[in-house]
Amino acid sequence: MSMFDRTNLALSRRSLLIGASLTGAGLVIGLRPQLAAAQSQTGAQPFAPNAFIRIPPEGKIAFVMPAVEMGQGIYTAVAMMLAEELEVGLDQVVLEHAPADPKQYANPLLGDQITGGSLSVRGVYEQMRKAGASGRIMLVSAAARDWGVSPDTLKAEAGQVVETGGSRKAAYGSLIAAAANEPVPQDVPLKSASSYRVIGKPARRLDSPEKVNGTAKFGIDARPDGVSYAAIAICPHFNGKLSAVDEKPALAVKGVKKVVRIEEAVAVVADNTGAARKGLAALQIDWDPGPGGSLAQAELERLMDQAIDGKALPHINEGDVAKAEAASGKVHEFIYRMPILTHSAMEPMNCTVHVRADGCDVWVGTQIMSRARQAAADVTGLPLEKVVVHNHLLGGGFGRRLDVDGIILATKIAKQVEGPVKVTWSREEDIRHDCYRYLNYSRVTATLGPDGLPLSWRHRVIGPSVMARWLPAFTKDGVDLDQMAGAETPYQIPNKQADFARQEAPDGMLTGNWRGVGATRNIPPVECGIDELAGIAGIDPLEYRRRLLPHKPRLLAALNLAAEKAGWATPLPKGKGRGIALAEDFGSFAAMIAEVSIGDDGKFKTDRIVCAVDCGQVINPDTVEAQIQSGVIYGLSAALYGRITVENGAVVEGNFDDAPVVRINETPPIEVHIVPSTEPPGGIGEVGTPGVAPSLVNAISAATGKRLRTWPIDQSDLRRV
Amino acid sequence: MEPQGGAQAANDGAMRDCRPLKNATSRKCNLADLRPRWYFRAFACTGERLLGADGRMPYNLTVNGKSYAVDVDGDIPLLWVLRDTIGLTGTKFGCGIAMCGACTVHVDGLPVRSCILPVAEAAEKPVTTIEAIGETPEGKKIQAAWLDIDVVQCGYCQSGQIMSATALLAANSQPTDADIDAVMAGNICRCGTYPRIRAAIKQAARG
Numbered sequence: 072m073s074m075f076d077r078t079n080l081a082l083s084r085r086s087l088l089i090g091a092s093l094t095g096a097g098l099v100i101g102l103r104p105q106l107a108a109a110q111s112q113t114g115a116q117p118f119a120p121n122a123f124i125r126i127p128p129e130g131k132i133a134f135v136m137p138a139v140e141m142g143q144g145i146y147t148a149v150a151m152m153l154a155e156e157l158e159v160g161l162d163q164v165v166l167e168h169a170p171a172d173p174k175q176y177a178n179p180l181l182g183d184q185i186t187g188g189s190l191s192v193r194g195v196y197e198q199m200r201k202a203g204a205s206g207r208i209m210l211v212s213a214a215a216r217d218w219g220v221s222p223d224t225l226k227a228e229a230g231q232v233v234e235t236g237g238s239r240k241a242a243y244g245s246l247i248a249a250a251a252n253e254p255v256p257q258d259v260p261l262k263s264a265s266s267y268r269v270i271g272k273p274a275r276r277l278d279s280p281e282k283v284n285g286t287a288k289f290g291i292d293a294r295p296d297g298v299s300y301a302a303i304a305i306c307p308h309f310n311g312k313l314s315a316v317d318e319k320p321a322l323a324v325k326g327v328k329k330v331v332r333i334e335e336a337v338a339v340v341a342d343n344t345g346a347a348r349k350g351l352a353a354l355q356i357d358w359d360p361g362p363g364g365s366l367a368q369a370e371l372e373r374l375m376d377q378a379i380d381g382k383a384l385p386h387i388n389e390g391d392v393a394k395a396e397a398a399s400g401k402v403h404e405f406i407y408r409m410p411i412l413t414h415s416a417m418e419p420m421n422c423t424v425h426v427r428a429d430g431c432d433v434w435v436g437t438q439i440m441s442r443a444r445q446a447a448a449d450v451t452g453l454p455l456e457k458v459v460v461h462n463h464l465l466g467g468g469f470g471r472r473l474d475v476d477g478i479i480l481a482t483k484i485a486k487q488v489e490g491p492v493k494v495t496w497s498r499e500e501d502i503r504h505d506c507y508r509y510l511n512y513s514r515v516t517a518t519l520g521p522d523g524l525p526l527s528w529r530h531r532v533i534g535p536s537v538m539a540r541w542l543p544a545f546t547k548d549g550v551d552l553d554q555m556a557g558a559e560t561p562y563q564i565p566n567k568q569a570d571f572a573r574q575e576a577p578d579g580m581l582t583g584n585w586r587g588v589g590a591t592r593n594i595p596p597v598e599c600g601i602d603e604l605a606g607i608a609g610i611d612p613l614e615y616r617r618r619l620l621p622h623k624p625r626l627l628a629a630l631n632l633a634a635e636k637a638g639w640a641t642p643l644p645k646g647k648g649r650g651i652a653l654a655e656d657f658g659s660f661a662a663m664i665a666e667v668s669i670g671d672d673g674k675f676k677t678d679r680i681v682c683a684v685d686c687g688q689v690i691n692p693d694t695v696e697a698q699i700q701s702g703v704i705y706g707l708s709a710a711l712y713g714r715i716t717v718e719n720g721a722v723v724e725g726n727f728d729d730a731p732v733v734r735i736n737e738t739p740p741i742e743v744h745i746v747p748s749t750e751p752p753g754g755i756g757e758v759g760t761p762g763v764a765p766s767l768v769n770a771i772s773a774a775t776g777k778r779l780r781t782w783p784i785d786q787s788d789l790r791r792v
Numbered sequence: 793m794e795p796q797g798g799a800q801a802a803n804d805g806a807m808r809d810c811r812p813l814k815n816a817t818s819r820k821c822n823l824a825d826l827r828p829r830w831y832f833r834a835f836a837c838t839g840e841r842l843l844g845a846d847g848r849m850p851y852n853l854t855v856n857g858k859s860y861a862v863d864v865d866g867d868i869p870l871l872w873v874l875r876d877t878i879g880l881t882g883t884k885f886g887c888g889i890a891m892c893g894a895c896t897v898h899v900d901g902l903p904v905r906s907c908i909l910p911v912a913e914a915a916e917k918p919v920t921t922i923e924a925i926g927e928t929p930e931g932k933k934i935q936a937a938w939l940d941i942d943v944v945q946c947g948y949c950q951s952g953q954i955m956s957a958t959a960l961l962a963a964n965s966q967p968t969d970a971d972i973d974a975v976m977a978g979n980i981c982r983c984g985t986y987p988r989i990r991a992a993i994k995q996a997a998r999g
Contacts (some may be wrong), residue, residue: 285882345872466948601858704984
């Protein structure tokens with residue numbers, strides 16, 4: 072089941088609860104806010120046909136961004152969609168972050184102001200084009216009324232209304248007062264894809280210049296007047312607490328103003344972050360490790376292994392798996408084990424908060440604006456409307472900034488500080504207090520028919536339920552629908568069963584969403600499992616998949632394109648191998664082929680990764696390429712290095728030395744080929760990630776005959792067996 | 793508490809060597825080990841030397857051609873003085889142990905990791921940050937190539953990437969892939985802009 076299906080499913084259940092905000096989001100289009108209407112009558116204020124467009128009398132048009140920018144290119148994509156129908160050039164606009172206001176800026180598919188799940192373009196594709204079109208229609212109508220002609224004789228282009236076959240033209244800015252009095256169009260026709268002049272054409276990112284010259288402002292760059300700077304030590308043990316700390320050594324450090332104690336952390340506040348860090352390092356902090364203080368990795372893994380054979384909740388049951396297994400001569404079983412992973416966004420967690428008696432300001436980069444605001448309101452006890460969240464660019468999200476734990480901590484600290492305080496986590500805190508992708512195991516049990524193709528597929532997924540905490544609408548009868556995404560495979564198999572054995576992380580260890588969400592949990596076991604079965608059947612893994620995909624033309628087309636571009640038909644020399652993995656999720660279809668070489672010494676190298684993707688209507692092909700490469704490299708880091716371990720009820724690793732990630736010298740050429748499509752747009756930020764781990768393992772198997780079933784890939788010795 | 797392995801190297805090498813540190817860390821876990829490692833690297837080895845010498849006086853910094861007198865301890869890493877004291881936030885904090893390169897600036901024309909460089913060691917020397925690197929011929933070329941290739945994604949690491957790439961181009965006008973690997977491997981990008989970084993450096997080298 073794709074994310075889209077799950078989204079709709081969840082939405083239909085959730086809409087009862089969140090009807091108000093959904094309705095609000097739906098009505099935004101064409102709704103003229105009272106404030107903007109009043110202002111525009113003065114003639115000096117911008118024309119705001121809706122929440123996304125502000126047209127001033129002169130100068131650049133402002134587009135307000137409903138999703139947040141964390142690298143995925145959504146600001147440029149949203150601007151392209153608005154510009155397409157508003158008929159302005161991308162050089163005529165400036166972009167603004169939206170405030171926390173789910174009534175106006177909720178993602179229509181999620182019903183909340185969330186940027187995640189590769190749902191931004193999918194959610195706003197129609198909404199943004201309609202917003203642009205309704206603004207254009209009002210401007211054209213205003214000009215037509217002024218000139219006494221039919222709107223049909225006018226057209227809009229490059230920020231002007233132009234008389235067709237006449238000489239009159241008017242810049243949008245000159246029409247705004249009149250346009251504000253035009254009726255809001257109820258029926259907004261949209262261009263057909265064939266007449267797009269912006270959408271689908273390569274466009275440079277609108278946020279590049281400021282990110283290249285150092286002026287871009289991320290959350291960590293907020294410097295409100297009077298700000299002080301805090302370094303924080305959070306109790307390293309899950310659910311542990313602060314026991315005692317003598318603040319004197321910190322206060323002796325030049326620039327240190329204060330030591331703040333909260334239940335689970337100590338913060339040192341200073342006039343610069345360096346002094347705060349120095350002060351913090353001078354403290355001897357006694358922590359109470361709590362009941363989990365002796366917990367070790369082996370115990371967590373033992374519990375996961377135990378859950379493989381424990382109770383599970385049914386998710387999918389098609390055909391009769393038990394009968395197929397009973398009738399089969401041989402049941403094949405593979406167990407795949409995936410490690411704990413961190414997000415390790417380049418911008419460490421940080422949040423700046425100013426708590427006052429009558430209000431609270433929060434400066435942060437967050438994927439979840441409304442919860443950020445609510446979190447600060449909850450901690451301060453202030454009414455929601457007294458909390459202002461100033462969103463910023465995000466120095467990477469990857470799911471980490473879908474949680475508000477950092478905002479809660481910073482607000483707790485800020486309550487004890489006069490004036491605004493910026494709380495910056497060290498990299499160590501960032502890695503040791505992540506919302507982790509927890510251990511994820513899969514048991515795949517399959518039988519083959521006489522033709523060697525799978526007759527039955529049984530998949531038990533063992534892991535936590537993030538959705539039970541994070542978005543309960545994405546659960547059904549105790550089954551975490553995200554956790555199960557794709558567990559049933561995209562392949563045509565007559566008998567299928569998938570179930571969920573919930574095994575939570577230890578108390579106090581936060582688990583959360585990680586780039587690729589459910590797909591990165593289940594596509595590795597599915598794609599390795601299918602590859603293993605192809606091997607047992609003695610059928611080429613490309614051919615094997617082709618035979619199983621007659622009902623999936625888009626996925627098959629992506630597979631065929633990737634195979635062609637990777638030169639699948641051309642044999643590789645000894646010591647090299649290719650491996651396939653498919654990913655169908657987020658409304659997109661990706662096929663990945665990894666090529667690896669194993670030296671005589673058993674050393675492993677990724678030579679090349681080829682990816683073909685059908686993501687429906689492309690908004691910006693440049694971004695599609697960048698996001699697939701991005702997703703691949705993120706997946707490569709996890710597949711090669713990702714492994715967090717626990718000792719003494721605390722995370723051991725703490726920085727890029729012991730929790731390494733892929734660097735430029737380890738990055739193979741990554742080719743991206745787009746399958747042309749006019750289907751609705753799919754997501755692109757995550758679909759590149761899940762295929763990496765299995766395609767590498769499958770390629771290693773092709774090169775060496777070794778079948779790995781545990782990640783990260785053990786690179787110590789991959790000599791041919 | 794004794795400094796751990798790698799600490800001395802980190803500080804001594806700050807001015808000369810921007811490659812990632814190769815230090816083996818113990819997997820053994822106890823409370824002492826959970827103290828942040830930047831403590832040992834950024835402070836423990838240099839504190840006495842620097843504080844003993846100049847603890848009382850402001851440091852004179854020259855950043856992007858402007859002079860600043862900053863009244864901080866000499867062992868405070870330059871990064872925080874740039875970002876918090878002076879207000880030049882283009883230089884980013886990423887790891888605090890010279891492993892990621894996000895904080896790269898030029899001191900005396902050489903790339904350094906400002907997260908471990910004590911401010912005292914940057915005093916009286918020209919410091920160049922991302923905000924002014926476009927005024928150098930190589931920096932201008934690199935920034936133009938970055939825009940043309942559209943390298944950035946989240947953008948957080950890009951100040952450091954551009955500072956490293958500029959230093960590379962200044963030292964080596966025609967870098968090979970191996971040269972690019974050797975220098976740029978010190979800069980992490982979690983968005984995975986590496987393919988475009990490589991392409992942009994090559995484009996800048998072509999002029």
